[in-house]
Amino acid sequence: MTEYVSTTTGLYPLPDWAKDELSSLKGHQKHDLIGGDEGEEITTAYEEAREEVVDVQRETGLDRVVEGQLRWDDMLAHPLAVHDAVETRGIVRYYDNNNFYREPVVQDELDVSGDVAGELESAADLTDDLQAVLPGPYSLAELATDEYYGDDADFLAAIADFLAGELEAFPAHETLYLLEPSLVEDAPGDGEDERASEAIDRVASATDADVVVHPYWGALSEKVYAHLLDADIDAVGFDFVANQEDNLYNVQEYGTTDDISLGLVDGQNTLVEEPEAVRDRVDWVEDQLPVSEFETVYLTTNTETFYLPYNKYEAKLEALAEAAALANAEVTTT
Template sequence: MTELVATTTGLYPLPDWAKDDLSDLKGHQKHDLISGDESPEIVDAYDRARSEVISLQQDAGLDRVVEGQLRWDDMLAHPLTVHENVETGGIVRYYNNNNFYRDPTVVGELTPSGDVASELDAAAEQTDDLQAVLPGPYSLFDLSNDDYYGDDADFLSALADFLAGEVAEFPSHETLFLLEPSLVVNPPASDDLHARASEAIDRVADATDAEVVVHTYWGALSEKTYAHLMDADVAGFGFDFVAGDREQTLYNLDEYGAKDAAAFGLVDGQNTLVEDASTIRERVDWVQDQLAVAEFDTVFVTPNTETFYLPTNKFEAKLAALADAVAPTEVEA
């Protein structure tokens, strides 16, 4: 029996009212704010928005509930851009999308900040099915610059320690999704860096007792990257079956094996077309039917990417379809 778990990759769009309120409160200068500098009015707006997206997930019937990452103006780079020892440069493109973030440069020691933990503490008061979301250490390495550690190996190691320190402060959570699109978009250039990326992921995963899923997207992992990633001691990996090369992903799974869990990115996190529940379920079944060897105890059914690209009404509809697609949660493997 394979357990199907409906969840998401986090990084939600702000509710429409919050976009307007926060734009006014921030004076249209949201990228100049850092953690701890928000006014009480801004903190209150984010608190209300967080409660709203948590209620949306619960009402839809998702099995795991994320905090929403509504404060993450810099998307995956957020844990660095709010750190006191990081300087933010100009606005740069976020991978190949029409979204942007401030270019972070680390200029001092990366000590845990507790920023993400404080968001999760607030979320934990509203759900017992909490799923934490963080950028993976390799993607954070790819999206940032180092002006302190002086060596790629030391910098990646420091990022892993930093993220592990953040995770150690998290409240109790069922699952941790580490978002690692850079493993697809800009994979390690050498075997040594491949090995170090897997070791860095291990270090972050060791900081929690929760199931850790390393979710990759915006394409398929190369054969070499996947083979190295299998060395990481995590519950499972996530795969983009919307934008990815499906045949490459299926080959990797059957050729190099799989963990006990996997995340299937089957709902388009960027397209406003809303998939119905039956379509999503058909996609789950199709993936499992194509696998000659790999089997999973647990499959997390998710959007392929973050969903901050979507209009809020389409986002809400996709949440409902996801939940409907996996009920009941147990099917024949």
Template structure:
């Protein structure tokens, strides 16, 4: 029987009070903040905000709880922008939208950092023995794509180095149920011949560093056929599909032609649109996908947003969490507040 799991890919919007306080403390706006250079007042604000977003997820009855990545002012580039071997360059557009990040210029060997592990350890304390923790990282291809290499000198070598760095970070994580590797660059800037296979191997290297279930979540469209075929070679538990904004026909073609993993992640609510989907819409989208692939019963379906959620106002992000959880409950046949 398929396990239905309500979760998100993280990167939540800062609570309004935290945004105001951090703006006053740092004197900058989001996208220009100096991540990693944090005094006690800044650390305290982030800790309070983390408590709030963990409570948001529990209140919504999500099955997996993420840290929220509120410190990730540079979005998916964050694990590099706070690294000692990285110098931050100018402001760069974050994919094709109105968000920006500081260009991480890698100038030396990428050794161990431990930044994300520290965030996750703080989250486990808030969960108080609950085993629902989900870790979130940029996938190795997307992280290398968002960065500038000024040390390794070769695209393939740089990708391998980023994968090795991420694997080392994962090894320091506290126990977690799931690891989401976010790989929008596989869609937005698809790797060409040779690098597509290398990207799959890089994902494999990171996934091998954990005993948790690993989900590779791509979004903003459908994966190209060759990229998908190579990604299927990676030893991961699930591949994520954008059901909201993706090319559904291309996605279904890939799945029917090359199969898919035993589990799947489905981007069912729009992480960039303030229109909040109803629980019934979430349920219907889960059932629609299952109807399109009748020959396969998944071990697990991770019902999630198609993108990160930091684009949304705080009230809308919270409503999206509730819609996901209640939609999954409907799909399970459980009674929800919507039905009551």
């Protein structure tokens, strides 16, 4: 029997009050804040904001609750940007949109920082349904600049080891989402695609939780997708908002994992989907796939939601939770 699980890809927008307060405290906008060395007032504001976004997820009935990654001013680059072995330099455009991050330049050996683990420890006190979120190793390596390891393959392996070390320090969590947009946006070439899969496998092996690798902003190329299936992961994510045809083709041609993550709610568009419409999209996808039944189907946003106004982000969460509830109710009655 399939279980439908509502969740998100994390990286939430700040509550409006926190955005205003943090801007005032730091004297500039949130995306200019330097993480990792905040003063007491900044730390308190983030703690209160974290409690709020966790409460919102619990109140809406989401099955998996994320910490929110509200301190991730450099977005997916955050775990490196706050590391002592990394120098952050100029502002870089985040893929092809209007968000930016500080370029993380690795200048020394990467060891465990514990930064993300500390955030999750705080969130674990607020929920029993914790989902961890990390950048995938390939995306993090692509967003960074290497001035220490000297070889692309060695650098990717070092990033994977770094993330695995961070992950081993996490509190208990139900699910781990590895966000891998670079697998789509900066697709690895021959040889590198296999190394990317091995790096993902290395990170996934560091947790007992269910691991979902979630690319987005399109579909994976056939070779990248085929290699990704070689990794010991529980589910592959598909951005059905950005590209339906190629994502369906990959599953129809190469199959997929026993679980699946469906990015059906637009994390960037302010138009709020109706729960019934999301449920219909699930049916439509499942009708196109050769797999008769998945063990778990994750219903999620296709991308992070930090692009959205706070009230729209809340409404999207409600739609996901209600859509999963509708799907589970139908399973129970059939």
